[in-house]
Amino acid sequence: MNAPLPKRIWQWFTRTRVGRSIFRIGLPESNLEQSQVMVSSFLLHVQPVKVHRHSLRASYSLGLGLILLYLFLILTGTGVLLMFYYVPSTEKAYDIMKDLQYVVSAGLVIRNMHRWAGHLMVLFVLLHMCRVFYTGAYKRPREFNWVIGVGLFLLTLGLSFTGYLLPWDQLAFWAITVGTNIAGYAPVIGTKLKYLMLGGNVVGQEALTRFYALHVIVLPTVALLMVAVHLWRVRKDGGLSRPDEPGDIVQQIELKQLPTNKTYGLMELARGTTPQVGKNPEDEVFAWPHLVFRELLLFLLVTAVVLFLAIFWNAPLEELANPIHPPNPAKAPWYFLGLQELVSYSAFWGGVVVPGLLVTALMLLPYMDRQRKGVGRWFARERVVANTIFSVCLVIAVVLTIIGTSFRGPNWGWVVPWKQPPAITEGH
Amino acid sequence: MNHSIPDNKKDVSRRGFFQLTLGWLAGSFAVAASAAGAVRFLVPNVLFEPSLRFKAGKPDDYPDGSVTFMEDERIFLVRQGNTFRCLSAICTHLGCTVNRADHGYHCPCHGSVFDDQGAVKSGPAPRGLEWFQVTLSKDNRLLVDKNQRVAADKYLVL
Numbered sequence: 001m002n003a004p005l006p007k008r009i010w011q012w013f014t015r016t017r018v019g020r021s022i023f024r025i026g027l028p029e030s031n032l033e034q035s036q037v038m039v040s041s042f043l044l045h046v047q048p049v050k051v052h053r054h055s056l057r058a059s060y061s062l063g064l065g066l067i068l069l070y071l072f073l074i075l076t077g078t079g080v081l082l083m084f085y086y087v088p089s090t091e092k093a094y095d096i097m098k099d100l101q102y103v104v105s106a107g108l109v110i111r112n113m114h115r116w117a118g119h120l121m122v123l124f125v126l127l128h129m130c131r132v133f134y135t136g137a138y139k140r141p142r143e144f145n146w147v148i149g150v151g152l153f154l155l156t157l158g159l160s161f162t163g164y165l166l167p168w169d170q171l172a173f174w175a176i177t178v179g180t181n182i183a184g185y186a187p188v189i190g191t192k193l194k195y196l197m198l199g200g201n202v203v204g205q206e207a208l209t210r211f212y213a214l215h216v217i218v219l220p221t222v223a224l225l226m227v228a229v230h231l232w233r234v235r236k237d238g239g240l241s242r243p244d245e246p247g248d249i250v251q252q253i254e255l256k257q258l259p260t261n262k263t264y265g266l267m268e269l270a271r272g273t274t275p276q277v278g279k280n281p282e283d284e285v286f287a288w289p290h291l292v293f294r295e296l297l298l299f300l301l302v303t304a305v306v307l308f309l310a311i312f313w314n315a316p317l318e319e320l321a322n323p324i325h326p327p328n329p330a331k332a333p334w335y336f337l338g339l340q341e342l343v344s345y346s347a348f349w350g351g352v353v354v355p356g357l358l359v360t361a362l363m364l365l366p367y368m369d370r371q372r373k374g375v376g377r378w379f380a381r382e383r384v385v386a387n388t389i390f391s392v393c394l395v396i397a398v399v400l401t402i403i404g405t406s407f408r409g410p411n412w413g414w415v416v417p418w419k420q421p422p423a424i425t426e427g428h
Numbered sequence: 429m430n431h432s433i434p435d436n437k438k439d440v441s442r443r444g445f446f447q448l449t450l451g452w453l454a455g456s457f458a459v460a461a462s463a464a465g466a467v468r469f470l471v472p473n474v475l476f477e478p479s480l481r482f483k484a485g486k487p488d489d490y491p492d493g494s495v496t497f498m499e500d501e502r503i504f505l506v507r508q509g510n511t512f513r514c515l516s517a518i519c520t521h522l523g524c525t526v527n528r529a530d531h532g533y534h535c536p537c538h539g540s541v542f543d544d545q546g547a548v549k550s551g552p553a554p555r556g557l558e559w560f561q562v563t564l565s566k567d568n569r570l571l572v573d574k575n576q577r578v579a580a581d582k583y584l585v586l
Contacts, residue, residue, distance in 0.1 A: 174524065178537060181522040200475045324499045326524045328536035344538035346552050347521055412539035 034286040044292065048235060050284040051291050054242035054376070060135070061240055063298050064128040070302040071121045072227065075159075076220065078114040086166065088212035090205050093168035094320045101317070108314065109307075115315035117306050118160055122335045125156045133390050136375040136383055137241035143366035145233040148226055150362045155223045157335070162215035164333060168208065173321035174330045176203050176211065182343065182351035203323070243376035328410045337404030338397050344412050358393075480574040484562075487512065487570055487586055495528055503560065503572065504528065511583035514572045515546050516558040526557065533557065545580045556580070 003011070007027065013019040014026030025037040035049045054060065085104060086096055100107035129149065132138055138146035161179060165172035180203070184194035199206030234240065285291075318327065332340050342350030374380030379387060409415035440448070482501060490496055490507040497504055497517065502525055504515040517525050517533075524537035532543040540551030547556040561576035562584040570584070 174537070177524065178522040196470055199470075199472050200477055202477050204477070206472065324502070324525060326536050328527075330524060330537045340538070343522065344552055347554065350552075351522075411534050411536050 028288055031286065034288045037288050044288070046231070046235070047287050047291060048239070049287055051287050052239050052242060053283055053285060055240040056285070056290060056294065058294075060242075060376075060378070062127070062131055064124055064131050065234075066295060066298050067302055068121060068124050068128060069227065069231075070299050071117045071124065071306070072223070074117045074303060074306055075114060075121065078110050078117065079216065079220075081110050082114060083216060088166065088208050090168055090208055090321070093166060093208065097167045097169070097317055101314075109310045112310035112313065112315045113306050116309040116313070118163060119333070119335075120306065121156055122160055125153050129153060130390075130394065134387060135241060135378055136380060136386075138366040139241075139369070139372060139375050140366075142233070142237050142241060145230060145237065146366045147363050148230050148233070150359065152223065152226050152230065153362075154359065155219055155226065159215065159219050159223065160333070160335065162211045162219065165211055166208070166215060167317055168321045170318040170321055170327050170330075171316070171332075172318075173203060173323065174326045175332055175336075176207055177326075178330075178332070178340075178343075180207070182347060185348045185352050187352070241376045329408055329412055331404070331408075334401060334405055338400035341400045341404040341408070344408075482572055483565060484514070484570040484572050486568065487564075497528060501572070501574075503574075504533075505562075505570070505572075510586045512562050512570060512586070513580075513583055514560040514562045516560065516574075518557075519553060520555045520557065521551070521553040547580070 011026055014023050019026070024040045025033050028034040028037045038044045038047060038049045082100070085100060085107070087093065097111075100111050102108075132146065132149065161175070165176045176198075180194050180197045183197060184190045186193055195201065197207070197210065198204075199210050331337060339351070339355065342354055344350070369386055371382065371386075374382035406417040407415060478500070484498065484501075484505055487507075490505055490512070492507060492509060495504050495506050502517045504517055506513045506515055519526050519535040519537065519540055521535065521538055521540050524535050526533040526535045526540075526542065529541075532541060532549060533546070534541055535551065535553070538552050540553035541549040542553070542557050543549050545556070546559060548554075559578050559580050559582065561573045561578050561582075563571045563573070564584065564586070565571040
């Protein structure tokens with residue numbers, strides 16, 4: 001046997017009694033074992049034994065969903081590490097940030113990784129949403145998975161928002177102030193909601209405790225469950241969306257049409273797009289190694305990029321929270337600056353009505369756009385109207401964000417970025 | 429031994445109907461009550477927050493024509509001649525602390541501008557800044573009550 005040494009050791013180990021009891025199948029060497037390894041392993045059984053070639057095309061999916069999953073894992077790992085030091089106390093939180101920066105071994109890099117992975121997650125959720133839209137992938141039978149995706153988008157924003165106020169710096173304090181006041185503009189329940197979020201009338205210890213609980217347990221748990229359902233549905237819908245092929249066996253059996261007076265096997269529950277229906281065997285490849293190793297490679301790549309960012313750029317930490325003086329201008333992170341620009345015209349319209357309508361429209365989208373054509377291709381000609389509408393909204397959001405980021409200065413006044421006036425430090 | 433297999437054709441007896449209905453109702457009620465209790469649990473009953481009534485010192489501490497910012501209370505104490513008023517420094521838009529400008533007040537967060545009377549001159553603020561009641565305590569100190577909102581033309585005259 002001329003295999004490399006690590007492989008030989010692995011093969012020897014998986015043939016021993018102990019190795020076999022753990023892994024059951026060693027490195028697969030036949031098609032049968034390639035199937036068995038996927039089914040018998042806990043980590044792999046989530047995935048199908050065979051995947052459609054189309055699902056593997058990086059130019060189609062860009063790997064955005066997987067990247068998000070890996071960012072979520074990195075955030076969980078670094079987040080749990082940070083919890084070993086962090087205390088949600090208005091007295092201590094900021095000092096602990098300084099400890100993480102200057103005292104704790106690797107504390108700086110781990111905090112940086114957490115922050116940059118968080119930023120990347122917001123960015124990639126947006127990109128993922130664009131990908132799914134421009135390829136028409138939200139259409140039947142994937143409508144509800146798009147809705148879950150919109151929910152995950154909101155959760156990501158919620159996690160970011162609750163996260164960046166834990167350091168209890170100026171950004172934290174004024175973000176919590178502005179954010180809960182926006183909630184206060186919600187019709188009917190606004191005032192109560194604000195009181196509930198803050199655990200009182202002023203931004204203080206109770207508010208920090210509440211946002212901490214939301215950030216470390218409530219929102220991540222909900223997100224984890226929704227991610228699980230999101231991925232499970234991708235699998236149940238037969239992998240990633242793809243264009244109809246002439247050879248496809250289209251089989252639409254409605255469940256209710258099945259005879260009810262007999263017991264039936266699992267194969268009879270198959271519907272149009274379940275994994276084994278509508279696929280030609282020659283279009284499929286074994287998940288081991290084609291899918292599994294691509295996924296592993298992408299995971300290593302994402303971790304490397306986040307680590308690179310964390311080593312060379314430090315996460316911002318503003319001055320200690322000061323309830324008397326908001327920084328001037330007081331800016332949210334980039335992903336909320338479009339919203340902040342809207343809010344600077346009207347808190348109710350910009351902070352409640354426009355975002356509310358936008359989220360509602362996104363959730364209803366797959367039920368309003370029922371055209372079946374143009375699925376599984378980027379910028380399909382049949383979808384030119386939908387794509388144009390989406391692009392216009394996207395451009396507006398980007399322009400608002402750019403204005404908020406670069407064209408707003410002290411007192412939220414208009415500035416041009418190449419003539420930035422110095423930040424005002426004013427007294428009374 | 430086939431009593432465990434449900435038989436759809438069986439008629440429901442009166443007793444069975446009530447047992448079933450009451451069972452479902454009781455179960456649903458327990459769940460709904462638990463949910464309501466959980467929400468109520470999150471609403472605090474006692475607040476450990478600074479008092480909204482506070483003494484602002486002696487009237488003579490404030491020179492004539494002055495506008496004094498009090499950090500901890502986030503208010504401006506305005507003296508004109510022998511009149512005293514108290515203006516909230518919290519922007520009515522989204523709660524930032526406004527800054528005193530040459531004429532009026534500016535909010536740094538979203539650019540609202542207020543005049544000397546606290547009225548909105550420009551920007552997204554929906555209402556003018558609040559005025560609070562100022563009275564004189566028995567020991568001759570200014571007493572501000574942030575629970576009591578008053579009109580801009582209501583003064584404490586000494």
